[in-house]
Amino acid sequence: MLYVTIPSDSYYEGQLRLEDGNATAGRVEIFFNGEWGTVCDDLWDISDAEVVCRQLGFDRALGAHKGQLRLVDGNATAGRVEIFLNGEWGTVCDDQWDISDAEVVCRQLGFDRALGALSVGFFSEGTGLIHLDDVECSGSESSLLDCVHTSDHNCGHGEDAGVSCTFFDEGQLRLVDGNATAGRVEIFLNGEWGTVCDDLWDISDAEVVCLQLGFDRALGAHSDAFFSAGTGLIHLDEVQCSGSESSLLDCAYETFHNCGHNEDAGVSCASFDEGQLRLVDGNATAGRVEIFLNGEWGTVCDDLWDISDAEVVCRQLGFDRALGAHCVAFFSEGTGLIHLDDVECSGSESSLLDCAHTTVHNCGHNEDAGVSCTFIDEPCPFVIAGLP
Secondary structure, eight states: OOOOOOOGGGSOTTOEEEESSOSSOOEEEEEETTEEEEOOOTTOOHHHHHHHHHHTTOSOOSOOOSSOEEEESSOSSEEEEEEEETTEEEEEBOTTOOHHHHHHHHHHTTOSEEEEEEOTTTTOOOOSEEEEEEEEOOSOOSSGGGSEEESOOOOOGGGBOEEEEEOOOTTOEEEEEEETTEEEEEEEETTEEEEEBOTTOOHHHHHHHHHHTTOSEEEEEEOTTTTOOOOSEEEEEEEEOOSOOSSGGGSEEESSOOOOGGGBOEEEEEOOOTTOEEEESSOSSEEEEEEEETTEEEEEBOTTOOHHHHHHHHHHTTOSEEEEEEOTTTTOOOOSEEEEEEEEOOSOOSSGGGSEEESOOOOOGGGBOEEEEEOOOOOOOOOOTTOO
């Protein structure tokens, strides 16, 4: 085998090379004062990279890498976080590691957001250097190195930090400036989040939004920037949903608008509770009894159904007492599941599920149970004319 040594006088002052990468990318090294050395990344940006790439004979720069990140031992969207510093890859300790840190990592890697911040070597333990510890990001930084951190650590690879990242889907929704169940409606279109104008906005539109977000129903449709005015794009106007659509983009709408952010639309949503009751096909105080179990509404069979069962139903629904217990689908037949049969309440229970019952039934919807409820009227004051 023939070894060839290239003398240092074959290099010229200021010559560049790329190391530890491939033919088009790598660590920048420069020949200076007779020796090769690296370039510190302080203030390093795409303009610097453009000059390097042109000097090396390329047409343009694709990126300027400073504290480059990678995900290891996971998949394309999740893994152990490793950072390239001082010519070597190393891990990040999970002390103080949280979702804000994960947000910065995911955005730096080109994802839209973080799904989770993982710790205690969730994606197996790394090897070699541990570059960062006590990382504390606000979540708005563009690089992990812009966050507060220390380069000294008191941990081992059993505490290597990881992340799970994702992209936004076209038409994805979010609620902003409210809480977990309510807020200003924003939609992701053409790579950007934007608001929805409140022209024609009503409860049917809110129903679709809430269902798309994973809630069971809408409590309200809000207009006039009820949850404060947004910024940036207004994506949709004059939205008209029937209420049965699975996505807001399935509704009729306009992409041109004649409104400002003072007309941003909002919603309030809710989820059904296990064992929640409702009255159907009657009126505000009476109807067929339906109960929410295992994620679905279903009816109650009328076997053994009596006034004690009706008392419990009415009180659970917020009424004062029951006027009647109705059988044989008095309020018409329901559809779908029959959740309960042989219900036997004493009348003092606070929930229908607290009563004796079976979940196996031998009846059809022609035996669906119903109730009539009422409030107790306040007695009128007794006044005798002529007395003070």
